[in-house]
Amino acid sequence: MGKSSGISIYIHIPYCASKCHYCDFISCVGNKNDITYYIKLLQQEIFMYKEIIQDRSVETVFFGGGTPSLIPGEDIKELLNTMKQAFDFTADVEISLEANPGQLDADKLFHYRESSINRISFGLQALQDPLLNVLGRNHNAEDFYRQIESAKNEGFSNINADIIFGIPGQEMDDWLETICCVAEMNLSHLSCYGLTFEKGTSLYQWVQQGIIMPMDEDLEWKMFRTAIEQLPKRGYSHYEISNYSRPGEECRHNLTYWNNAEYLGLGVAAHGYLNGRRYENTAELTEYKNRIHNRILPVIHRQTVSPDEYKKETMFLGLRLIMGISVERFRAKHGVSCLDYFKNEINELVEQKLLWIDDDRIKLTDKGLDLANQVFAYFV
Ligand code: SF4
Known part of the structure; x- marks a missing residue:
């Protein structure tokens, strides 16, 4: 298989x-x-x-x-x-x-x-x-x-x-x-x-x-x-x-x-993202050692990512890339167009000349690059 x-x-x-x-x-x-x-x-x-x-x-x-x-x-x-x-x-x-x-x-x-x-x-x-x-x-x-x-x-x-x-x-x-x-x-x-x-x-x-x-x-x-x-x-x-x-x-x-994909985090203080849940290992070395000795995963916090959070994460992480986000790939991943789901946010950011739409791609403009944190705040 x-x-x-x-x-x-x-x-x-x-x-x-x-x-x-x-x-x-x-x-x-x-x-x-x-x-x-x-x-x-x-x-x-x-x-x-x-x-x-x-x-x-x-x-x-x-x-x-x-x-x-x-x-x-x-x-x-x-x-x-x-x-x-x-x-x-x-x-x-x-x-x-x-x-x-x-x-x-x-x-x-x-x-x-x-x-x-x-x-x-x-x-x-x-x-x-x-x-x-x-x-x-x-x-x-x-x-x-x-x-x-x-x-x-x-x-x-x-x-x-x-x-x-x-x-x-x-x-x-x-x-x-x-x-x-x-x-x-x-x-x-x-x-x-x-x-x-x-x-x-x-x-x-x-x-x-x-x-x-x-x-x-x-x-x-x-x-x-x-x-x-x-x-x-x-x-x-x-x-x-x-x-x-x-x-x-x-x-x-x-x-x-x-690309907001999953990863395993190992070791003290590591973060991971597995099967739709984000998790955090203990940052205390002694606790890490004790848990491993007792054959317990050192994870101290887990959080299921809701469908809404998942879409927002895809936006603010993907917009860090200069080539931006593919509307088609977003749809394939989330089953909905980001242009519909984030219509108000995207329209406002395009109006402020912080984002631009280039065929299938939504990208930061030159001004958006300087003010990237302002853009990401719309999706956090
Ligand atoms: S102290 Fe911090 S910045 Fe310096 S080498 Fe260690 S991890 Fe890197």
């Missing part, structure tokens, strides 16, 4: 070598033993899902965190072997891993490659060491250059770099230099994010205390626009608000989210 549909898997690794100044992700400083032990727990959690998703084929896997590149080579091999025993992987499965520059030595790269990881996403953030210091990153630009070379030498061709604009003290020239240099390295994918000051982070505290000044909003907007203008000239297609890729090298895993 054939598999009913594909599925993606997100695996959260909660450990980092140190805590960055801007980070509010669930992560803590951990050593090699902590990580090896955590991998054993993940293996048990994987087997708990064996029956649950036995009729689905795994199309993408994403190791996020935290810092997955802290996982020793042998451990990642074991973890992926366990996954392959428990689940059915498609032949062209995309397996991505987030890494910090400088953490992947030749031995690790070899094991990662052997384990069938075929995409690495490096957290570069900036190419100027003083800016990396502001962010509290524990690598420098040189580490990044060396790391890209060694990853390419080991046979990795699908490589992303995350870069950030809006860093206090960053000048337009710094941003341009970062964009141009990474584009010249011919990476397959670039993610360009605006820095946010999240409560509870050191950076937030320093802004509150007047120790550092956030960037002027107008300059930050110009940086967002500079990426949109410069990267296509260098062969990258702008396919999602914050993401650019070489043709055909879009991140398939993230497309799962934007």
Whole structure:
């Protein structure tokens, strides 16, 4: 019997070598033993899902965190072997891993490659060491250059770099230099994010205390626009608000989210979406360990997505894509036209020149790209 549909898997690794100044992700400083032990727990959690998703084929896997590149080579091999025993992987499965520059030595790269990881996403953030210091990153630009070379030498061709604009003290020239240099390295994918000051982070505290000044909003907007203008000239297609890729090298895993498809979330603090229900794993490491030891799924919250919520999610997630939403695909998925179901919202947004309708597609306009959160608010 054939598999009913594909599925993606997100695996959260909660450990980092140190805590960055801007980070509010669930992560803590951990050593090699902590990580090896955590991998054993993940293996048990994987087997708990064996029956649950036995009729689905795994199309993408994403190791996020935290810092997955802290996982020793042998451990990642074991973890992926366990996954392959428990689940059915498609032949062209995309397996991505987030890494910090400088953490992947030749031995690790070899094991990662052997384990069938075929995409690495490096957290570069900036190419100027003083800016990396502001962010509290524990690598420098040189580490990044060396790391890209060694990853390419080991046979990795699908490589992303995350870069950030809006860093206090960053000048337009710094941003341009970062964009141009990474584009010249011919990476397959670039993610360009605006820095946010999240409560509870050191950076937030320093802004509150007047120790550092956030960037002027107008300059930050110009940086967002500079990426949109410069990267296509260098062969990258702008396919999602914050993401650019070489043709055909879009991140398939993230497309799962934007296409509002289902995924399994594994590990502490992971979120998942399975059989029409969104769920959340505990964010407490001790509780996670206890539950796994007692063979109980670490899920602490489940919510059935109502038909109305499902349609709204398809809208605000899909509108993040530059190509927008296909009216036909929406109808095939939800049994109704989005042009009818969201008639008032869409008309109003078209009138405000934030959305436009292009044949089968509903897309953000140029103005809509700048005011995307305003657009999404209509569907939340
Ligand atoms: S490496 Fe990533 S997850 Fe870890 S503290 Fe820094 S930004 Fe956060």
